[in-house]
Amino acid sequence: MSQEQLLGDGLSALGLALSRETQEKLLEYLALISKWNKVHNLTAVRDPEEMVGLHLLDSLAVLPHLKCSTLLDVGSGAGLPGIPLALARPDLKVTILDSSHKKTTFQRQAKAELGISNLEVVCSRVEQFKPAQQFDCVISRAFSDIAEFLKLTAHLVEPDGHWLAMKGVYPYEELAQAGLENVEVVPLSVPGVEAHRHLVRIEAKK
Numbered sequence: 001m002s003q004e005q006l007l008g009d010g011l012s013a014l015g016l017a018l019s020r021e022t023q024e025k026l027l028e029y030l031a032l033i034s035k036w037n038k039v040h041n042l043t044a045v046r047d048p049e050e051m052v053g054l055h056l057l058d059s060l061a062v063l064p065h066l067k068c069s070t071l072l073d074v075g076s077g078a079g080l081p082g083i084p085l086a087l088a089r090p091d092l093k094v095t096i097l098d099s100s101h102k103k104t105t106f107q108r109q110a111k112a113e114l115g116i117s118n119l120e121v122v123c124s125r126v127e128q129f130k131p132a133q134q135f136d137c138v139i140s141r142a143f144s145d146i147a148e149f150l151k152l153t154a155h156l157v158e159p160d161g162h163w164l165a166m167k168g169v170y171p172y173e174e175l176a177q178a179g180l181e182n183v184e185v186v187p188l189s190v191p192g193v194e195a196h197r198h199l200v201r202i203e204a205k206k
Ligand SMILES: C[S@@+](CC[C@H](N)C(=O)[O-])C[C@H]1O[C@@H](n2cnc3c(N)ncnc32)[C@H](O)[C@@H]1O
Pocket: 043, 074, 075, 076, 077, 078, 079, 080, 081, 097, 098, 099, 100, 103, 124, 125, 126, 127, 140, 141, 142, 143
């Protein structure tokens, strides 16, 4: 099946309506990752069909749970989930951050080529990042365990804000290790991705 069809079907299954133009930009973004992957090792996922599920739909599955106006994606790598979210939600101010120059050089290229005006790119270790303003929401995928994620980003979340941690299997151990009980854990079903997915929401307010 073509990437266009996979994306269209996946979005329908997720109950998401994105314009034709946005869908084209999402696929242009995948094409850019593939192009850069030939020279730089940006992501291990290289199969065109798998990329739609693991890069785009996995990121976009979070959209219905995104209730914020400023978002920081920590350890964003090739721009995941931040770039698909910025493309799908032009009203959202998205900052993507990574400590790797190679990754943020790619992120800047993607921002320029796709004309993503609601996206900022930051090259920094997250623990050293001192923005002028904190964020409503700080998100990460495949960055660290939950305790480390909260520790490294505590200075970046608004007092009324929250964290979203994108996880695979239900993270019982990570939650226990972080001393977190009674947090919201939403199971997500991602079209084209057989593995389990869970989204953990942690409020900054104690
Ligand atoms: C496994 S990758 C995940 C990339 C992306 N979120 C994804 O899901 O495809 C983790 C990323 O975190 C970045 N990273 C690790 N420690 C970091 C730190 N302390 N500050 C900023 N970025 C960091 C790495 O450079 C790497 O790009």
